[in-house]
Amino acid sequence: MSVTRRTSIAAALAAPALATLPAAAQQAAPQAQGSRQAPGFYRSKVGTYEVTVVNDGFNRRPNPAEGFVRNADAAAVNRALEAEMLPTGHLDITFNITFVNTGSELILFDTGTGGLLAPTAGTMWDNMAAAGIDPARVNKIVFTHFHGDHVSGLVTREGQARFPNAELIVPETEWAFWMGERAPQQPAAMVKGRFGPYAADRIRRVASNAEVAPGIAGVPTHGHTPGHTSYLISSGSSTLIVLGDVTNHPTINARNPGWHVVFDMDAAEAEATRRRLFDRAAADRTPIVGYHWPFPSIGYVRPQGNGYDVIAAPWTSAI
Numbered sequence: 001m002s003v004t005r006r007t008s009i010a011a012a013l014a015a016p017a018l019a020t021l022p023a024a025a026q027q028a029a030p031q032a033q034g035s036r037q038a039p040g041f042y043r044s045k046v047g048t049y050e051v052t053v054v055n056d057g058f059n060r061r062p063n064p065a066e067g068f069v070r071n072a073d074a075a076a077v078n079r080a081l082e083a084e085m086l087p088t089g090h091l092d093i094t095f096n097i098t099f100v101n102t103g104s105e106l107i108l109f110d111t112g113t114g115g116l117l118a119p120t121a122g123t124m125w126d127n128m129a130a131a132g133i134d135p136a137r138v139n140k141i142v143f144t145h146f147h148g149d150h151v152s153g154l155v156t157r158e159g160q161a162r163f164p165n166a167e168l169i170v171p172e173t174e175w176a177f178w179m180g181e182r183a184p185q186q187p188a189a190m191v192k193g194r195f196g197p198y199a200a201d202r203i204r205r206v207a208s209n210a211e212v213a214p215g216i217a218g219v220p221t222h223g224h225t226p227g228h229t230s231y232l233i234s235s236g237s238s239t240l241i242v243l244g245d246v247t248n249h250p251t252i253n254a255r256n257p258g259w260h261v262v263f264d265m266d267a268a269e270a271e272a273t274r275r276r277l278f279d280r281a282a283a284d285r286t287p288i289v290g291y292h293w294p295f296p297s298i299g300y301v302r303p304q305g306n307g308y309d310v311i312a313a314p315w316t317s318a319i
C-alpha cells in the first residue's frame with residue numbers, strides 16, 4: 001500500500017471518537033500465536049456422500065501479467081487482478097484435493113503436488129492427517145488429467161506408492177496421450193514415473209463419460225489436456241462437479257473465459273469447454289469444487305458480463 005493511500009485511509013477514519021478511546025483499548029495487538037495456518041480441510045455433504053476438500057498449499061507465480069495469459073496484454077491482466085483486490089506482483093495458485101466417502105468407498109480425485117513442485121506446496125499430508133484420512137484406506141483414485149500438480153502425490157519422495165490399496169481410474173484419452181509418442185518427452189517421463197510404482201492391473205482406463213463409482217460419472221472436458229475429464233457426483237437430489245482445471249485461478253479465466261493460460265494445451269477447445277460447462281452449471285445452479293479456486297474451493301458460477309463470477313458457497317460449521 002502506498003503511504004499516500006494509507007494516509008488518506010487514516011484521515012478518513014480519524015473520527016473524534018477514536019481519539020478519545022481509553023488507553024486500554026489502544027494497546028497493541030497481542031503477539032501472533034504461531035506461523036502455521038490452521039489445518040486446511042473442509043467437509044460438506046452431497047446427499048449421503050461426505051466430501052472432504054484438503055488443501056495442498058500453493059505455488060506463487062511472480063509477475064502474473066507476464067507470460068501466464070497467452071492472449072491478453074499485461075495491462076489487462078493487471079486490471080483484472082486489481083479489480084478483485086489481488087496484488088499484481090504475484091499470483092498464488094492454490095491446490096485443493098477432493099475426497100469422497102460414499103459409505104462403502106473412499107475415493108480421491110487427483111493427488112496433489114506430493115511436495116515435489118514448490119516449497120509452499122505439499123501440505124496435503126499434514127491436512128489429511130488432521131482430517132483423519134489414512135492413505136491406506138483410499139480404495140480409488142480418479143484422475144482429471146496428468147499434469148504434475150495432479151499426479152505427483154501418487155509417490156513419496158523416495159518414489160514409493162503413497163496409496164498402496166488404491167485402484168487408479170484414468171481417462172483413456174489422457175492415458176493414451178501421455179503414454180504415447182505424441183506427448184512432450186520431459187513431462188511424459190514425469191507422468192510415467194508417478195504411475196510407475198503401481199501395478200498395471202491396478203490401473204483402469206475408462207472413457208471420459210464412464211461411471212467410476214455409483215453416482216459418480218465422468219464429464220468430458222477436453223482442451224486443458226487431450227483427455228481432461230471433470231466428474232459429476234450425484235447422491236439423492238444433490239450434485240457437485242469436480243472441475244479439475246477447466247479454469248486456473250478464477251480471476252484469470254472464469255472472470256475472463258476467453259483468456260488462454262499457458263497450461264491449456266488446446267486453448268480454443270479449453271475455452272469452448274469452459275463456456276459450455278459453466279453455462280450449464282449456472283443454469284442448473286450446480287455447485288463446483290475447483291482445484292485451483294481459493295480454499296475451500298466450493299462455489300457456484302454465475303454469468304457476469306463477458307465471463308462468470310465465482311460465488312463461494314457459504315462456510316458452515318454444520319456438515
Ligand SMILES: [Zn+2]
Binds near residue numbers: 147149150245291292
Ligand atoms: Zn492444475
